[in-house]
Amino acid sequence: MVTIQAYSKxxxxxxxxxxxxxxxxIALMFYGSLSILAIGTGGVKGALPALGADQFDxxxxxxAKQLGSYFNWYMLSTTFGAxxxxxxxxxxxxxxxxxxxxxxxxxxxxxxxxxxxxGKPFYHYPPLRSSPLLRIAQxxxxxxxxxxxxxxxxxxxxxxxxxxxxxxxxxxxxxTNQFRLLDKAAIVPLETFPQPWKVxxxxxxxxxxxxxxxxxxxxxxxxxxxxxxxxxxxxxxQGAFMDQHIFGKKFPPASIPIFPLVFMTFLIPIYExxxxxxxxxxxxxxxxxxxxxxxxVGLILSIISMGVAGIIEVKRRDQSIKDPFNPIxxxxxxxxxxxxxxxxMFTIVGLMEFFYKEAPSGMKSLATSFAWLSLSFxxxxxSAFVDIMxxxxxxxxxxxxxxxxxxxxxxxxxxxxxxxxxxxxxxNFVVYLLCASWYKYKEDTAESETESRNDQ
Numbered sequence: 011m012v013t014i015q016a017y018s019k020x021x022x023x024x025x026x027x028x029x030x031x032x033x034x035x036i037a038l039m040f041y042g043s044l045s046i047l048a049i050g051t052g053g054v055k056g057a058l059p060a061l062g063a064d065q066f067d068x069x070x071x072x073x074a075k076q077l078g079s080y081f082n083w084y085m086l087s088t089t090f091g092a093x094x095x096x097x098x099x100x101x102x103x104x105x106x107x108x109x110x111x112x113x114x115x116x117x118x119x120x121x122x123x124x125x126x127x128x129g130k131p132f133y134h135y136p137p138l139r140s141s142p143l144l145r146i147a148q149x150x151x152x153x154x155x156x157x158x159x160x161x162x163x164x165x166x167x168x169x170x171x172x173x174x175x176x177x178x179x180x181x182x183x184x185x186t187n188q189f190r191l192l193d194k195a196a197i198v199p200l201e202t203f204p205q206p207w208k209v210x211x212x213x214x215x216x217x218x219x220x221x222x223x224x225x226x227x228x229x230x231x232x233x234x235x236x237x238x239x240x241x242x243x244x245x246x247x248q249g250a251f252m253d254q255h256i257f258g259k260k261f262p263p264a265s266i267p268i269f270p271l272v273f274m275t276f277l278i279p280i281y282e283x284x285x286x287x288x289x290x291x292x293x294x295x296x297x298x299x300x301x302x303x304x305x306x307v308g309l310i311l312s313i314i315s316m317g318v319a320g321i322i323e324v325k326r327r328d329q330s331i332k333d334p335f336n337p338i339x340x341x342x343x344x345x346x347x348x349x350x351x352x353x354x355m356f357t358i359v360g361l362m363e364f365f366y367k368e369a370p371s372g373m374k375s376l377a378t379s380f381a382w383l384s385l386s387f388x389x390x391x392x393s394a395f396v397d398i399m400x401x402x403x404x405x406x407x408x409x410x411x412x413x414x415x416x417x418x419x420x421x422x423x424x425x426x427x428x429x430x431x432x433x434x435x436x437x438n439f440v441v442y443l444l445c446a447s448w449y450k451y452k453e454d455t456a457e458s459e460t461e462s463r464n465d466q
Contacts, residue, residue: 011043016109056379078297139372153195183216226445235388270351301364308357316432319346
């Protein structure tokens with residue numbers, strides 16, 4: 011639909027058209043195609059990582075190592091695709107025609123669909139269960155209905171189905187003392203045969219508890235993704251004020267995101283073949299370091315990247331004011347982008363592996379989507395964040411101008427904005443440390459519960 015609209019002059023608004031004149035069938039097709047694209051992308055990003063991870067047995071030591079490697083290779087494959095998108099596809103769109111870029115995306119999606127369809131007979135599928143959203147809703151509704159009931163002192167009195175066949179494929183989660191309010195959903199009713207929407211099992215309640223424990227980790231990574239969105243947006247604008255020739259070739263500002271992708275292409279294999287085996291010998295962990303430690307490293311690198319971005323902007327602006335006809339090279343942006351690419355490698359992969367491993371069975375795909383949900387929220391909030399920052403700085407700045415108002419970066423204070431993001435990211439990292447130290451891994455939870463029961 012996007013390709014057709016980009017190709018047909020009858021389906022495109024006039025080139026002088028402003029936002030208000032995009033209406034009728036043109037608007038319907040435009041927003042409809044973007045909505046369908048968003049739904050399709052959400053489905054792929056949510057299901058594909060979990061589908062691949064389901065092919066490995068995480069309970070087997072060899073499978074656990076392969077699972078950690080899988081998420082690294084998954085990230086590398088998406089990086090390759092993004093590299094093609096911001097280089098070759100951008101070049102075709104600029105030098106040939108706009109619709110050719112969308113057409114190439116359409117063809118790539120068709121090839122991907124054929125590839126996954128051909129592999130379908132060979133995939134391992136975990137047994138289907140009821141909707142995870144339905145099970146979550148059931149726990150919340152029943153817990154609310156039972157809010158006035160008193161919890162039993164002994165958790166063993168809560169409702170559970172001790173059926174070996176039921177948990178042949180599903181994991182049975184032990185009771186934990188966090189979020190005790192949700193335990194009211196498992197209070198045994200007076201009926202002999204309780205209905206599903208009147209009582210939940212302890213395992214079902216614990217599934218919701220696991221997802222609830224994940225939410226602070228998810229929230230603490232949104233700031234980093236907001237920084238990434240700002241970096242991508244303003245780096246393209248910075249590129250318009252810089253020398254766009256690299257190694258004698260003109261480099262379009264729209265292809266600036268290639269910098270972190272190139273770094274990630276080289277760093278992911280190095281991390282997989284050098285860093286992980288070395289760290290594994292020291293820690294004994296299948297992935298070298300825990301998933302939350304990996305995310306923490308990524309957050310630290312994002313702070314450094316924002317600091318470097320501010321320094322590069324000062325250098326760019328000073329040179330532009332001093333000699334507008336001799337700007338600094340676009341290559342300078344590779345430093346901030348390279349560090350952020352490394353941060354992205356640690357954070358995104360760490361989050362995907364964390365959410366997949368920690369999620370209850372039957373909720374793997376839903377939980378893995380949390381990593382992309384963090385990215386989506388970061389991008390969504392970034393535009394509002396800029397407006398708020400401009401509104402605040404306009405009031406407190408001596409010049410009565412916002413830090414990043416207008417299109418002329420030489421009159422803006424983008425460097426202060428970057429450094430503010432660095433400070434904000436530092437505070438966010440402190441919050442993340444608190445959330446990560448509070449979080450209890452499923453294995454630790456099961457062990458502590460077993461020990462407490464043995465003591466009793």
